[in-house]
Amino acid sequence: MTDIKATSSTSATTAPTAGRPARRLGQISLVACLGGLLFGYDTGVANGAEGHMAQELGLNVLQLGVVISSLVFAAAFGALFAGRISDEIGRRKAIITLSVLFFLGSILVVFSPAGELGQFYGPGFATLVTGRIMLGLAVGGASTVVPVYLAELAPLEIRGSLTGRNELAIVTGQLLAFVINALIAVTLHGVIDGIWRIMFAVCALPAVALFLGMLRMPESPRWLVNQGRYDDARRVMETVRTPERAKAEMDEIIAVHSENNAALPGVKQSSGQASGQVSSKHTHMSIGEVLSNKWLVRLLIAGIGVAVAQQLTGINAIMYYGTRVLEESGMSAEMAVVANIAFGAVAVIGGLIALRNMDRLDRRTTFIIGLSLTTTFHLLIAAAGTLLPEGNSIRPFAIMILVVGFVLSMQTFLNVAVWVWLAEIFPVRMKGIGTGISVFCGWGINGVLALFFPALVSGVGITFSFLIFAVVGVIALAFVTKFVPETRGRSLEELDHAAFTGQIFKKA
Structure with missing residues (x-):
């Protein structure tokens, strides 16, 4: 059997990718990350728009929760099915399809009729929620497919930072949403009606850019190999690698593909197929095949666990309801909308730091540092909520500073690393179902928080809410230490091979 580790460390497969290949990789990541930008804007735009929308449309708290959380719950299903769809039709075509969903969803939201929106079964409310569901399917799909697409195109030595650009695009989109919301609220509130519609309309523009851009982008070479399209894969690889490195990587990818085919029960070659080439019906694993291998189950x-732990830090509760948290701490509504920009700004700063460190620090080390810091800030926020009574002029600013510290820690050490790790950890045959199920569970928890977080903060207050997050953080630290394997410094082919044999856990 091929020594994958030795192969992946040869000079040919680690030679720097410079010149035209490096520029091409930059173009691909820029276009694909528009999916992350849309992800960020669509999840962040409600944070600041929800108050205006509820006031104009007469939505009660439950209806508002349905509108906001419908995107998040739909994202769970988008993540689950988009991974499998991308296994069938390809990463590129899947992203193009998602761009259409982003555009159509934003159009439905913007043009939701105002009549009878206060009723659950009125046409306006149904249109609004349908648009949010379409956006959610697109957001969840992008969260699964875009990182996998980038990871499968990236060279080993910059895979972390290249894949992590998508998370930077996500928080950049959230920051843009916060800034645009604040500008519109300050300049147009009271001047024109329906300013929340303008806030939601902005996301149609990058959706068009993503659609047009992806028409010119290549397919993932590893997906092409998995389809048996070796010549097409070689042509793509030659555009993003130097010639010597492209040949060495393709030889390695095909060798691992052949070995894994031989290891899977029921996979047979026909007489007309090249070595390692299988029919399309065998290009991805079923849930039954995954469950039959104890290492793949683990x-x-x-x-x-990693996807759920990321969401249970409460980061998206802040990104969705940051203005509400600030108002609960004692800040005025107008000041809270503007101050909320700080959360988006430090998220981008943290993302830039994370990209710098992504190919320098082990993923597990990054997770442990991040969870330690976020849990510490949870405890500090809870302490500030207890020690500084309501009405104290310092209280809202102290809590804001601590929440800023939490967001910065989360973005620097957890968010980027989690999405990169999820894009790396599963074998190519299992990527669709493995990434899909993991992100589905993460989005499911995200949806529960989106639905109930406002009621939680209003009911038990800031102190107890963040104490809950702190307890979960301790549990997550224990889980990461015991169960999460390392991926940095290992080629996707080495990880692919090691996953089936359990060797992937030896370095955990």
Whole structure:
């Protein structure tokens, strides 16, 4: 059997990718990350728009929760099915399809009729929620497919930073949403009606850019190999690698593909197929095949655990309801909308730091540092909520500073690393179902928080809410330490091979 580790460390497969290939990789990441930008804007735009929307449309708290959380719950299903769809039709075509969903969803939201929106079964409310569901399907799909697409195109030595650009695009989109919301609220509130519609309309523009851009982008070479399209894969690889490196990587990818085919039960070659080439119906694993291998089951549990732990830090509760948290701390509504920009700004700063460190620090080390810091800030926020009574002029600013510290820690050490790790950890045959199920579980928890977080803060207050997050953070630290394997410094082919044999856990 091929020594994958030795192969992946040869000079040919680690030679720097410079010149035209490097520029081409930059173009690909820029276009694909528009999916992350849309992800960020669509999840962040409600933070600041929800108050204007509820006031104009007469939505009660439950209806508002349905509108906001419908995107998040739909994202769970988008993540689950988009991964499998991308296994069938390709990463590129899947992203093009998602761009259409982003555009159509934003159009439905913007043009939701105002009549009878206060009723659950009115046409306006149904249109609004349908648009949010379409956006959610697109957001969840982008969260699964875009990182995998980038990871499968990236060279080993910059895979972390290249894949992590998508998370930077996400928080940049959230920051843009916060800034645009604040500008519109300050300049147009009271001047024109329906300013929340303008806030939501902005996301149609990058959706068009993503659609047009992806028409000119290549397919993932590893997906092409998995389809048996070796010549097409070689042509793509030659555009993003130097010639010597392209040949060495393709030889390695095909060798691992052949070995894994031989290891899977029921996979047979026909007489007309090249070595390692299988029919399209065998290009991805079923859930039954995953469950038949104890190491793949353990890997799936690790993926689910990391995705869920990321959401249970409460980061998206802040990104969705940051203005509400600030108002609960004692800040005025107008000041809270503007101050909320700080959360988006430090998220981008943290993302830039994370990209710098992504190919320098192990993923597990990054997770442990991040969870330690976020849990510490949870405790500090809870302490500030207790020690500084309501009405104290310092209280809202102290809590804002601590929440800023939490967001910065989260973005610097967890968010980027989690999405990169999820894009790396599963074998190519399992990527669709493994990444899909993991992100589905993460989005499911995200949806529960989006639905109930406002009621939680209003009911038990800031102190107890963040104490809950702190307890979960301790549990997540224990889980990461025991169950999460390392991926940095290992080629996707080495990880692919090691996953089936359990060797992937030896370095955990």
